[in-house]
Amino acid sequence: MDEYKNTQLDDLFAAVSDGTRRAILARLAQSDARVTELASAFPISLNSTSKHIRILERAGLVTRTVHGREHVLSLNAAPMAQAAEWMAFYSRFWDDRLAALEDFVLKKRKTDKPGSKQ
Numbered sequence: 001m002d003e004y005k006n007t008q009l010d011d012l013f014a015a016v017s018d019g020t021r022r023a024i025l026a027r028l029a030q031s032d033a034r035v036t037e038l039a040s041a042f043p044i045s046l047n048s049t050s051k052h053i054r055i056l057e058r059a060g061l062v063t064r065t066v067h068g069r070e071h072v073l074s075l076n077a078a079p080m081a082q083a084a085e086w087m088a089f090y091s092r093f094w095d096d097r098l099a100a101l102e103d104f105v106l107k108k109r110k111t112d113k114p115g116s117k118q
Contacts, residue, residue, distance in 0.1 A: 006082075008060065008082065009086060011060075012079050013083065015059035016059075016061075016083075020044065023042070024052060034070055034071060034073070035050065038053070053073065060076060060079040061075065061076055061079055062075065062076065063076050
């Protein structure tokens with residue numbers, strides 16, 4: 001499938017694989033924030049926060065607007081739609097498998113009841 005060649009999807013999953021980056025996204029879901037404001041919310045250095053932000057920007061999850069010396073960050077959740085679509089493909093697979101398992105278990109229960117013919 002094409003997902004193996006899709007670096008955007010790879011970047012997205014790499015970006016959300018880290019708890020600090022997920023926390024940054026959660027914070028930006030509330031409202032835009034300056035880089036320094038975000039950095040002060042985490043027990044890591046400004047430099048480390050900036051590295052996390054760059055990874056989120058590379059994945060397209062965060063956009064940056066520069067106003068003089070202030071760098072304001074905004075959430076861009078649109079790239080998550082591609083990940084949701086990718087997961088939905090496999091969700092259908094598991095839904096079918098789980099439905100088949102449920103049918104098997106229900107049939108097995110009927111045949112295992114006392115007095116039922118096997």
